[in-house]
Amino acid sequence: MTIISMSVDDGLIERFDQISGVKGFRSRSDAMREAMRSFVDEAEWDNQTGENQIVITLVYDEMGPRGELSVLQHRFEEIQMMLHLHLEKGQCMEVFIARGQNAALREILRRIRSIKGVRSIRFISTSSGTK
Secondary structure, three states: OOOOOOOOOHHHHHHHHHHHHHHOOOOHHHHHHHHHHHHHHHHHHHOOOOEEEEEEEEEEEOOOOHHHHHHHHHHOOOEEEEEEEEOOOOEEEEEEEEEEEHHHHHHHHHHHHOOOOEEEEEEEEEEOOOO
């Protein structure tokens, strides 16, 4: 493990410490490590090559694209798991967990975005190289 030192504006560090406490971090170091991981994950996702894990959640109309989503699961071996949830009447949520090359994961997202009836899509990516 490496110990680092850095200069930070007093106002920024006060805000950082407040937010870290609200989020439940035990220490400034824990919060900073998490911030650094997020920074690396974002950079890795932006990289055209490399591998990532991704969690995709989407909300859609109950009579919507269930069949098309199932086809995606069979088309892409990167999709490790799908979870189906019933929300309020007439709406469903699907959660995809996938791992693989960035290009394939981006293609999965592109195809989901093109499916009619999908109301919203959110995703979180995590770099394979992050420890």
